[in-house]
Structures are given as C-alpha cells and as structure tokens.
Amino acid sequence: MTQAQTLALVADIGGTNTRVALAEGTQVRADSIRRYSNAEYPGLEPVLRAYLADAGLASVAGACVAAAGPVRDGVAVMTNLDWTITGAGLTEATGAGRVAILNDLQAQGHALGHIAPQFLRPVIAGGHRPGETMLVVGVGTGMNAAPVHDTPEGRLVAASECGHVSMPVRSDEDYRLMRFGESHGASAHGFTGVEDVLAGRGLERVHAFVSHEAGALQERKAAEIMAALAAGDPVARHTAQLWVHILGQVLGNLALTHLPFGGLFLIGGVARAMTPYLDEMDLTAHFRDKGRFAEFMENFSVTVVEDDFAALTGCAAHLAAGGRG
Template identity: 30%
Template sequence: MTLSLIADIGGTNARFALWDGHSPSSVLVLAPADFQQPADAVRAYLARVGKTVDALQSVCLACAGPVQGDHFQFTNNAWSMSRSAFCQELGLKELVLINDFAAQAMGMSRVEAHELLEIRPGVAQKSEPRLIIGPGTGLGVGTLLCLPDGRWKALPGEGGHVDLPVNTLQESRLWATMHARFGHVSAEHVLSGSGMLKLYQAFCEVEGWTPVFSDPSHITDAALDGDEQALSVVEQFCIWLGRVAGNNVLTLGARGGVYITGGIAPRIVELLRKSGFTRAFADKGQMSDYFDTIPVWLVTAKQPGLVGAGVALQQRLDEVNR
C-alpha cells in the first residue's frame, strides 16, 4: 500500500500526518530542533506510526517562507532542503512544497460552519477571493480562489511584512518609538506574539508606564482580567489587525470573506469582538461602503494547515492521474 504524507512545519513544531485523499490521520507533533533535516523527521514520524519509508510515494510540506526554485531555507528554524535531493533520498514520486499560509488558505476550502466564530456579519460572495490572516508566531497572509472548474488555488505572499499602517496621532507616537528601536516597522512587528510585547514596550515609553509584563501571554491574560494598561495594548493590537486586514481586502478584492487564524485571536476572542477591529477594518474613507457585506470569521478548526496541505497534495495527484 502506498502512502501520502503531509506536514505543516513551523519554527517550534512540525505537525505530520498521513493523508487518505480526504482527511489527515495519525497526527503527530515533532520538534524540528530534534532533527538535522526534514527527511530525518519524516523517517522518525513514519517509524512512530508503524509505516515504512519504502511505501511513501507523495509528500506535501507546508513551510514558512517564500517557495521557489530547488533550494528552500526554512524561515523559523534551522532546516534547509533541496527538493530534488529530498525526493531522491526518500524515493518519492511527488513532492508538493507550499508556503505555510498557502496551506492555511487551502484549509479554508474544507472548513465547516461550526468551526467559524462570527466577528463581523456579512454575506460572502463565494466566487470572489477570500482573505486568510493569522497573527501567531509571525503574521501570515494568504488568499484563496475558487476556480471555475471547482479546484482551489492559494495565492502565497508575504503580506505580514507590509508597512504597519498609521492613522492616528497615538499610532504615530507608537510607530516612532518602534522605528527608533527597530528601523523598518512591519505589520508583523506588532501583529504577532513577540509583536504584542513590542507594542506593550512602546506603550510604556509613550505613556510613561513602568514595565510589568515580560511575556505576550501575560499581557493577554491581564487584559482578560481587566488590567487597564493591558487592555489598551490589546485594543490597539485589534485595531491594527483590523486595519491591516481591511487594507488587504481592498488590494485583493476579497469579497469572499475574511478568515482569522493563528494562535493569538482565539485567546482574546471576546476582547476582539468588543474592540475597534470592525471599525478599523472598514474605515477606508471613500471606499468604506465597499465593506458593507464582507463577513469576518475567527477559525476554530484544529489543523487547518495540515488539511490545506492535504488538499494541495490531492489536487496535484488528481492532475497527475488524469
């Protein structure tokens, strides 16, 4: 029996699973730091689920970073790989290597209604682009298109590294503080786990607060407990998330809806709903009416990146077998 393997590889964790054409199974999480190269992790995964490398025929790896050419350098860990050498080493017939947020985007093609929490009501136009944005370790941005033949296409990009948009005097003060410290200030500088802490530190400098928190989770926990300073930071975080998401909607024409993924938003979902996110999302001057019917959801699906890697792999296998 031949095997198909899928993986969603981040900086700290690499999620591996088998793919049966419809869904992932035998999901295991391995630490990239425990292995010298991706092929070593694949072998370890197969051994742990009682499968042999000889049976492996096709693989899809979803990885952070721009994907092009034969060589790939992982963004958030020390791994690197040659596509051709990886295939030769494992005896593969098919390797699909995609950006991790392209996989997140493809995963939205299988998301169920019960795996979505409404943040902003609206009516999605199914034939129009869908925006996926996810603050977590970094800030991922992807686009999903439904093609006329029913297949799905993800448009990979590095939208998390766009300039942080500034629209108020307070934001300009916060931006100036971060610029003095880091130089270029991208959206990811704020809209990520480490970015939450950077934003708090900027607030401390601008507002004259004595720093108390040293970890992003401490900030969100304190905000949930009603701490005023932490609430101010989380509020600004949500506003910037809304503004960046809205900018991407205008650029992409994403009337198919917006999906928020990543590890941060689920922790603060009630604060997100009460925040200025929705106002900032649609506050685009003469183009504000453009947003009237565009919905926003928070994705609660457990493994959207793995599912998306599976969808991408299955589409490739279907193309080869036609």
Template identity: 30%
Template sequence: MLLAGDIGGTKSNLAIFSSEAEIRKPVLEATFPSAQYSSLEELIHTFLSQNDVRVEAACFGVAGPVIEGKAKVTNLPWELDKERLQRELKIPAVHLMNDLDAMAHAIPLLEAEDVYTLNEGQPEAHGTLAVIAPGTGLGEAFLTWNGTRYQAFPSEGGHADFAPTNEAELDLLRYLWKRYGHVSYELVCSGKGLPNVYAYMRECTPLKEHAWVTEQLDAQGDHTPLIVQAALDVERVSERSQAAVSMLVAILGAEAGNLALKVLATGGVYLGGGIPPRILSYLKEEQFMQSFKNKGRFAEMMTNIPVHVVLNPKLALLGAACRGFEI
C-alpha cells in the same frame, strides 16, 4: 498514502492520509517540537520509524517563502530542498509550499464548527477570499475562483509598511522606527509583534503593571503568552497588557481591511493563525470591526464583507494534505 505536514519554528504537525475523501480523518498524526531536531529529514524519519506505513507522496507547508522547491524555515536553522527530501526519505513525490498557501488551500474545506463569525456581511458567490494569519509572524494569502474551484495564492504582505490610523499608532511607529528602521505589520501585529507593542506601552505611556507580570516577563524568553494571559485575567486587571492587546486588535482590523480592499475579498476574510482564537473576546468587541470598516468612502462596501475567525488549529495541515492529493 500521503504524508502532510505543517512545519513551524516552534512545532511541526505531521499526519498520514489515505484518501482525499477522508482528509479530515488522518490515519496517523503526531506533533513534534521542531527545535529538538537538526533537520526536517530527521524529524520525518522519527515519525515514519514509529509507524509501519509506506508513503507515496508528501506535501509540507513551511513557515517561510518557497522558491523553486527550496525553503528556509523562519526561526529554525533548516534549509529544505524537495529533491533532497525525495532522495533521503525515499518518497517518490515531495512538494513544498508556504504555510499561508497551505492555510488558503484549506479554507474551502472549513465547516460551520471550524469558524466564529465576526461579521455576517453579504458574501458574493465565488467572490475572492482573503486570509490573514497572526501567529509567530503575520501571513497573508488569498483565493480566487477559476471557474471550477478556488485557487490559492501566497504573499508576503505581512512585511508591508505599517500604516498608523491614529495618534497612538503614529507614536508606536516612531518608537519602533528608531529601533528597526523599517516597521512592517508583522512587527506590530503578530506573536513577535505583541512584545513590541507592549514595550511601547511600558516606555511611552503611564499605564501601570502588576509586579507579578513584570517579574515573569523578566524571567521568560517568550513574552507573548504572558501578555495575552495577563490581558485576559479578569481578576488581576493588567491595564498595560490589555492596552497592548487592544492596539494589536485595532491594527489587525485595519490590515485585514487593507487586504480585503487590495484583493476585493467579496467572498469573505478569514483570520487564521494561533493568536485570533486566543484573543477572541477582544475580537468580538467593536474595535476590530470599526478598524476593518474604516476605509473612507468604501466603508459601506466593507460592511458587506464577511469576517470569520478560524478556530480549527489544523488549518495548514489540512491545506497541505489538500495540495498533496493534487500532486
């Protein structure tokens, strides 16, 4: 039996799998609010105590870099160590991996119903695949064909310098540079980035906002869900929220194109993370693909690159299980 997990700052998904052949059908599965537990060990003890199953190996995708079997979860005071996990959980083999690495491992497992295609393109057989995932943060990864299968590689590309492509984005950069010094793509193109874009819209543009949105923003700690909700509300149009989401979509399109160029993703680009499925109506509009293809003399090549939105919310969990069966 394999225990796999997608460990995030907000929630952690755990599941037990009996075989690689049944990887899309876990034996057991549960979701836990991460912040309610003092450690991953405590959370897993809770899960295993509820189920009488002997686990022989475990693999966890972690929101944060993994170095020499150790990791610190972003947005959680957890420090993970695979040797300590093995010892305290009495699991013979434990593997830690970056959550984007986990997502990338799952890309070859996706089926037609798991994705929405924004651009059919002309995929190259065994061409490199790219993954860009705006969730709480912005993750990036890629996969290359090694002759027999795809091999995944994580990165911290979401922390690269934000590069504006128009006057409004240049003003956004100036606005955030004064506050942060370094402005990464994650600061403008993620769950933590959308409130920054909205703040720029509030302070630097004449766009108006409904009183109910402002009141709820003042009352809530996490602004992202409310901004998205207001942007999608067709009955009570929020110009400021719509403009913020539209700018995020344009920036995401440009950075997805940047990633495709850097790794030559002729096999396709996949948008993972929690945000793309929620703003799919915006991604379907022309702005995203226009920004994606706007690469000068390489614009024609960009048109040939397929672009897909991953709709399956268990991508990282599937990837962790996939990697776990390789241990």
C-alpha cells in the same frame, strides 16, 4: 490497491515541532497525527523516515509539506530552523511519486473549504460568496496574508510579504506608536511595519509604547500581556484596544486591495488569543472605517480559524487536486 498506492504523507513544519500525518484524498486521518521535536533531528528527512517506520509503511503515493519559511523553485528554507527542504529529499525519504512543498500560509489557503464548521468562528458578519477570492491572514510569530483564487486550472494561493508594509496611521496615537516602534526593542530596524505591531513581538512593542505613554515603561512578554488583560489591567486593556484598532485598519486595507468576497480568514496564535476581545473592542468599526467606502466594506466577512491541523488539511487538499511544487 495497497496502502502505499492510496495514502499521502502530509507534514506541518514549525520552528520547534513538526507534525506529520497520513491523508486519504482531502481527509487527514486524525488518529495518525504525530508530533516530533525538531531539535532531536538534523533535518526533515529523518523525521519522515521515522514516521513511516512507526506506521509500518515503506512508502506512500504522495507527500506534501508546509514549511514556516519562504519557498522558491521548489526549495524551502526554514526561517527559524537550520533546515532546507527539497523535493528530491521528500522523494528519497518517502518513496512518493508526487511531492509538493508549500509555505505554511499557502497550506492554510488550500485548507479553506475543507475545514469543519465547528473550527470556524465568525467575528465580522458580511458577504460570503462561494467561489470568490478569499484571503488568509496569519497573525502569530510573524504576520502575513495570501489571496486564495479558485481558477479553472485549480486553486492558486499567491505568495506575499505584506506583513512588512508600512504600519497604517489613522490617528495621532498611531503616529506616536509608529515613531516609537522605529527604535524600541532589540528587533527595531528604523521602520515600523505591520508585523512590528501585530505579531507576537509586535503586541509586546505596543504594550511597551502604551506603558511608556502612561509614564512607566513595562517590558512584558505576549503571554504576560494576555494574562494581565484577562485580569483587567488597564495598560493591557489599552494595549489590546490599540492592537485591535490597527488590526482592523490592516484587514480593511487588505480587503480593498484583494476584494476577497469569499471572506477573510484569520489564523495564528496571536489572532486566536485576541478573538474573545474582538467584538467588545469593535473590530468591525475599525475594519469598516474607510470613509465613503464604509458601506462597501459590508461585503466582506472575517472568520477566525481555530483548527490546529488546518495546514495538514491544506497539504492533503493540494495533493488531492493534483498539485505539485
């Protein structure tokens, strides 16, 4: 068989860059990964054609892309990029006989079980039953989660928009933050959802709230907050503690909603940046703070995924399992 008959093209499309690679079965060829600046291209198809030309390939057997935006009826509309991605466009650009378009969080769900152990960092010990439901939770530019079900017909990663549910309120401080978030900042919209306090801009909002309560409102970018936290700044530390408290509540609520006895898996830049602080700020206690169900919460483990190319692996796994769409 020729390379074109055995290789798949996989791509992870972010708001700024697109990463493209070749895969054989579930394995992504690490030496084939290339990064393209989206600003230099009018759409995805020219990126894929350029990649194949550089690789010396006229076509591939299959193509699957992960898009940072909603996917409906096989069409992806990028959230922070003026690109629309269709199956017909993928076929035309790659010559693939089988194509698929996934939401980026769905691609991460398909990667579970195919990620090398060195890229998995446990942060909450608990049950981990192979074959049971898992939950992938993204905390980065946005916030969302998707349950992962292995069925006799194959893996199903269900779509969700749970990042926009109400922020949980467990304490007086939580309530004050919720009210503060309704009106503070350019992105305020009269409602404080989970994403509004946990995503990158959410961390900035929490810091603004903490500094406001301390008597001197400070507007800082997420990277500046993390730098201040590393330097021991008390406002940044209080911000991180409150953020971890809310994250624990949200993860605990999601665990009780979906019963992911196969584990919860955290992805995303904000989650990874906060990982060194999750233990000392007692994420486990906040996660298990469920009254008479506290002991039941010991059934669930939480792991941070530290693989930058997991979405590519998920695309490869989806195609290898016969996935379309």
